[in-house]
């Protein structure tokens with residue numbers, strides 16, 4: 057198959073993990089006789105420096121034409137003092153909005169080899185296997201007005217949703233639950249927020265269509281607690297944009313590091329942007345310490361969701377598992393034993409594994 061992939065490396069560790077993702081994609085192409093072509097574009101801080109905007113028009117145009125998009129991360133202290141509409145993060149929000157990428161799938165499952173890397177008890181983490189379905193193009197990150205008022209003495213942000221925006225993400229979550237353990241937890245703050253009360257109404261309406269899925273509602277504060285005390289309770293969590301952003305970073309603790317969580321952002325026509333859940337990690341940028349596995353596992357999601365390449369995706373996941381089995385990990389993984397290597401060294405080992413391994417046995421099938 058021939059596929060054209062647009063790479064948006066961005067800032068901080070973004071370029072480092074994007075390089076790892078590209079190398080893995082190339083090794084998959086070589087191994088399975090596909091042709092993947094790549095084109096890189098600026099987004100975020102680097103785009104501000106080069107084009108005076110966090111989201112240049114040609115970046116959006118290229119992304120629209122691509123078979124899939126990979127994004128590293130955006131942001132950093134260099135651009136923190138810019139006004140809101142000029143910040144690097146506005147580039148990421150902008151591309152999500154312009155491509156209609158409303159469904160953000162964030163699977164969370166700890167690799168067996170990393171169970172002791174979590175600060176949570178081994179037995180708490182062991183059975184966890186959940187998927188956060190986060191609404192990505194509405195809510196507080198997009199609502200208007202957002203402004204300072206009264207000569208800077210007041211401020212407003214807006215949490216707004218159209219009913220149809222809630223309907224489509226809830227549908228997506230029910231469908232995800234149907235191919236997993238058929239349990240959906242809708243997380244909201246319906247005891248306080250009007251938007252959450254509409255969210256609950258939509259979930260109640262939609263559940264009639266999916267009688268095989270068990271549904272419950274949970275308030276976000278309680279969900280945050282349960283996520284670290286009893287994570288195996290959850291199968292699929294569906295929630296609005298900001299709650300999903302926060303809960304997924306929290307959930308990364310189950311896996312041993314934020315550097316382990318992949319994600320897919322999909323639109324209604326199936327176009328996908330794939331990105332690690334983490335940010336640009338300015339504290340380690342340029343030191344070759346960044347864990348590339350969140351990005352490499354995002355590539356596995358791209359192969360599966362955008363290209364329908366199940367076997368290739370499984371090969372990538374198997375390669376990650378094999379490298380971890382051999383004891384290699386980056387410094388963010390807090391494990392006694394094993395061997396700490398640089399990010400590029402870890403990615404090289406995954407690539408070698410894909411190129412040489414002839415088995416996809418023992419794969420952790422979790423990235424649905």
Ligand SMILES: NC(=O)C1=CN([C@@H]2O[C@H](COP(=O)(O)OP(=O)(O)OC[C@H]3O[C@@H](n4cnc5c(N)ncnc54)[C@H](O)[C@@H]3O)[C@@H](O)[C@H]2O)C=CC1
Pocket residue numbers: 069128129130131132133145148314315316331332333334335336337338339340345346347348350388
């Ligand atoms: N998708 C994106 O592009 C996102 C961008 N950001 C931006 O990133 C910048 C930094 O934000 P932070 O709050 O520091 O969040 P962050 O996710 O960049 O980093 C949080 C902590 O996790 C560590 N970390 C993150 N990814 C890692 C990896 N792959 N390997 C090893 N360690 C890793 C970092 O070193 C840091 O200690 C900000 O400008 C923020 O706006 C934040 C989140 C998402």
Ligand SMILES: CC(C)CC(=O)C(=O)O
Pocket residue numbers: 145148149301333
């Ligand atoms: C940087 C933000 C725009 C978003 C974020 O933290 C995320 O999508 O995880």
Ligand SMILES: [Mg+2]
Pocket residue numbers: 301302305333
């Ligand atoms: Mg986030």
